[in-house]
Amino acid sequence: MNDLPSILQAAPAQSTALIIPESGTRITYQSLRDQVMAMAEALAGAGIRPGDRVASVLPNGPATIVTFLAASISGTAAPLNPAYKFEEFCFYLEDTNARVLLAPPDGAEEARRAAEHMKIPVYSVETDARGVVRMVGSPKKGTISMPKADDIALVLHTSGSTGRPKRVPLKHRNLAISTGNIVETYKLTPEDISLCVMPLFHVHGLVASTLSTFRTGGTVVVPEKFNPMSFWRTVRDYKLTWYSCVPTIHQLSVARLNERPQGVESLRFVRSCSSALSPTLMQKIEDLIGVPVLEAYGMTEASHQMCSNPLPPRPHKGGSVGPGTGVQVSIMDEAGNHLPSGELGEVVIKGPNVIEGYENNPEANAKSFTNGWFRTGDRGMIDSDGYLHLKARIKELINRGGEKIAPLEIDEVLLTHPSVAEAVAFGMPHPTWGEEVAVAVVLKEPQNEGALIEHCKKHLADFKVPKKVVIVDKIPRTATGKIQRRAVAEALAGPATAGAAK
Numbered sequence: 169m170n171d172l173p174s175i176l177q178a179a180p181a182q183s184t185a186l187i188i189p190e191s192g193t194r195i196t197y198q199s200l201r202d203q204v205m206a207m208a209e210a211l212a213g214a215g216i217r218p219g220d221r222v223a224s225v226l227p228n229g230p231a232t233i234v235t236f237l238a239a240s241i242s243g244t245a246a247p248l249n250p251a252y253k254f255e256e257f258c259f260y261l262e263d264t265n266a267r268v269l270l271a272p273p274d275g276a277e278e279a280r281r282a283a284e285h286m287k288i289p290v291y292s293v294e295t296d297a298r299g300v301v302r303m304v305g306s307p308k309k310g311t312i313s314m315p316k317a318d319d320i321a322l323v324l325h326t327s328g329s330t331g332r333p334k335r336v337p338l339k340h341r342n343l344a345i346s347t348g349n350i351v352e353t354y355k356l357t358p359e360d361i362s363l364c365v366m367p368l369f370h371v372h373g374l375v376a377s378t379l380s381t382f383r384t385g386g387t388v389v390v391p392e393k394f395n396p397m398s399f400w401r402t403v404r405d406y407k408l409t410w411y412s413c414v415p416t417i418h419q420l421s422v423a424r425l426n427e428r429p430q431g432v433e434s435l436r437f438v439r440s441c442s443s444a445l446s447p448t449l450m451q452k453i454e455d456l457i458g459v460p461v462l463e464a465y466g467m468t469e470a471s472h473q474m475c476s477n478p479l480p481p482r483p484h485k486g487g488s489v490g491p492g493t494g495v496q497v498s499i500m501d502e503a504g505n506h507l508p509s510g511e512l513g514e515v516v517i518k519g520p521n522v523i524e525g526y527e528n529n530p531e532a533n534a535k536s537f538t539n540g541w542f543r544t545g546d547r548g549m550i551d552s553d554g555y556l557h558l559k560a561r562i563k564e565l566i567n568r569g570g571e572k573i574a575p576l577e578i579d580e581v582l583l584t585h586p587s588v589a590e591a592v593a594f595g596m597p598h599p600t601w602g603e604e605v606a607v608a609v610v611l612k613e614p615q616n617e618g619a620l621i622e623h624c625k626k627h628l629a630d631f632k633v634p635k636k637v638v639i640v641d642k643i644p645r646t647a648t649g650k651i652q653r654r655a656v657a658e659a660l661a662g663p664a665t666a667g668a669a670k
Contacts, residue, residue, distance in 0.1 A: 169383065170317040171340035172240050175347060176201055179385030183358065186230055189402055193299040195230060197385070203230075203301050205312075207238035210303045212310025214268055214291065216243040218319060223266035224293075224369075225250045225257075225279040225534065227392050231293045232368040234301040235270050240340070242312050243267070247324075247369035250276060251629040257282035263335065264323055273304065317341040323527070324371065325392035326468045326572065334576060335527035336468045343375060346471035346521040349381040349494035350397065353476050354437065354462075358385040361434075363411035365394040372442050372570065375472040376412045376464075396420045404431030412439035412464075414570035416601055421448060423457050435459045437479060440568035441466050443602045444558065447486030465489035465556065469542060471521040475556050491607045495519035497556055499549060504538045512559060515548045516541040524668040546549060554600070564653045566595035567603050570629050575653060578607060578634060581627045582595060587615035590643050594657035596636060606636035608660050 169175050177521045181198035188195075195203075203663045216222060222239035223246045226232040232247070239245035246264045249311065257279045261269065269283040273292040275463045278507030283290045292304040297442065298609045315321065321340045350356070368390075371396035381388045390407045391398075394413075402408070413421075418440055420546035438453060441464040453486040462484050464476035474495045477484035484490065491497070498506050507513045518541050525533040536543050545565075548558040566573040575593035590610040595603035609620060617637035624633045 169348070170320075170344050171315055172237060172321055172343060172379070173314060175379060175383045176204065176237060178383060179358070182655040183385050184387045185382065187387060187406060188229060188299060189391050189398075189406065190390060191228075191297070191299075193297075195299045199300070200230075200234070203234045204241065206309075207234055207301065207303055208242040209309035209310050210306040211238060211532065212312045213307040214265060214289065214303075214310070216310075218242075218313060218315065219244060220267045221246045221264045221323060222268055222279060222380050223248055223261055223264060223283075223288075224269065224270040225252075225276050226270065226272055226293060226368075228364065228368050229295065229375070229390055229392055230299050231272070231295050231301045233390070235293055236322070236368065237455075239270075241315055241437075242310075244320045244337075245322045245510045247322075247374075248279065249367070249629060250279070250368050251554065251631060252278065253627060254278045254282050254285075256629060259287060259332075260325065261286055261288060263325070263333075266277050275492060287405045291628040297343070315340055317344070322374075323470050324329055324358065324369075333530055334532050337527045338371075338468075338471050338523065338524055342471040342521050342523065345494070345519075346375055346473060347380040347383045349521065350376055350473050351383055353464075353473070353493045354439070355470055355477065355479060356386060360384065360386040360409045361406060362386065362388050363406075363408050364388050365399075365411065365413050365417060366442075366570075370442075370570075371468050371472040372412065372414075372466065376439070376441065376466070379617060380599040394420075396423065400425075400432065403435065404429070407433055409436045410439060410440060414442045415440055415445045415449060415654040416443070418453060418461075419443070419600060422456055424452055428456055430456060431458060437462055439464055439476075439477075441473070443567050450486050460484055463489050464493075465558065467544060469523050469536075470495065470517060470519070471523075473521075474517050474519075477555075483553075485555055488551070488557050490521075490556065491519075491554040492556075492663035493535075495521065496548065498541065500538065500541065500543070507550055512547060512549045515544045515546045515556065515558070517544060542600065564594075566593070566605055568595075568598075568631055569601040569607065573605060573632050577607065578624065578628065578632060580608060581624055582609060582620060585615075585620060585623045587611050587613050587619070592653060592656050593634065594653045594660075596657065604636070605632060605634045606638065606657070606660070607634040608638045608640050608656055610640060610643060 179197040185197045185200045186195040198304040220243035296483035322338040398501040462477040466472040475489045477490035496518040547560045578593035596606040
């Protein structure tokens with residue numbers, strides 16, 4: 169299997185591919201395949217050709233999955249976060265050179281307005297009571313040519329620490345190889361039933377929970393959103409065998425538990441990825457649920473998974489993300505030398521699931537690749553068993569519950585406020601989200617924190633809006649005048665100096 173259509177064709181026709189818990193709807197693989205091809209032909213009829221970008225802004229569910237697969241066949245899928253605001257949609261639609269936007273029949277006003285502003289056609293995507301997804305008002309069906317392994321299936325953005333988000337082009341073979349690595353790591357079979365609670369505009373939900381399950385002909389349960397109150401009922405009712413999510417969701421799922429929930433005997437393991445899992449939380453879940461909690465390490469640039477703690481009987485280590493999974497992992501110093509076991513340096517990776525470069529960004533590529541190794545921007549060490557331990561980030565990204573946020577985006581928005589002379593955003597520790605957004609601000613004239621936060625709300629998705637504003641007389645700098653965000657964070661993130669957002 170070296171492309172997404174071959175993954176989709178692997179399962180028997182009448183096996184269940186998707187379950188929608190809100191309605192109880194079950195969609196077979198044959199129905200899914202038919203829907204995907206029908207939408208791919210509709211997109212071709214709308215003028216989409218190989219390489220054309222199909223933007224979408226849809227909630228989790230069958231519409232998102234059908235749209236993604238259809239777009240990857242007729243052109244290239246470019247799913248976007250529905251939480252973005254008008255200016256963000258304008259940037260992403262322009263940056264991907266989107267030819268069309270697919271949106272739900274109701275809502276998505278900001279995305280629709282941005283597409284209209286940019287004269288991009290918008291088509292509604294609706295799902296009927298039987299779980300059949302279709303593109304509303306599309307022209308007559310067009311002819312599609314099936315994609316090749318080296319065609320770009322999916323383009324996503326990864327937040328840059330010093331500039332605008334970078335485009336990550338993921339080829340069909342990148343995604344296919346990554347799903348194979350995940351299947352092998354967790355010994356997935358057609359009997360497995362996964363739960364997708366991660367957003368389907370990120371590789372975590374798309375690749376780990378969904379495509380990897382499709383590869384083996386298993387079943388994916390896809391609620392529209394995560395609900396901690398019904399989570400364990402969903403596990404019980406659909407006899408889930410595994411699920412994968414960020415530590416924030418893990419924490420919320422066990423927050424009210426004092427003992428093992430009834431009906432979870434079907435679970436084989438629990439997976440955690442996209443943000444650091446504390447050994448304490450890992451142990452709490454294992455004690456309550458009675459299955460191994462396996463922390464993994466993924467990046468968009470690697471088509472998701474790079475490392476994972478293995479299934480028993482091999483040990484899984486709290487505080488480690490495990491050995492490489494079909495990916496070479498090494499530790500490198502600043503000069504590009506590989507370091508021995510136990511020494512701390514930058515984590516670098518190499519493998520067929522890793523991109524060959526960012527799209528149209530030679531400067532980022534020059535910084536990110538050394539002798540064929542991709543520099544992750546994370547600091548870590550490899551122990552004597554070959555398990556990777558992550559220690560810190562070199563990049564200045566803020567990781568809020570798995571959402572990677574470029575602080576420069578927040579700086580730029582605040583600098584458009586007439587009262588702001590300087591602004592430096594940074595991450596501060598948070599017990600649930602891992603990190604929360606904070607910002608240090610130098611004012612030209614008096615202004616309160618609330619007004620600055622309201623200004624951000626108008627221009628940024630909610631998860632990027634600062635929750636803490638610190639008014640300072642000057643921003644800490646090095647002797648050469650350079651701002652170091654980590655130094656700002658260490659100096660200013662304490663509660664005693666903060667003006668907290670409501």
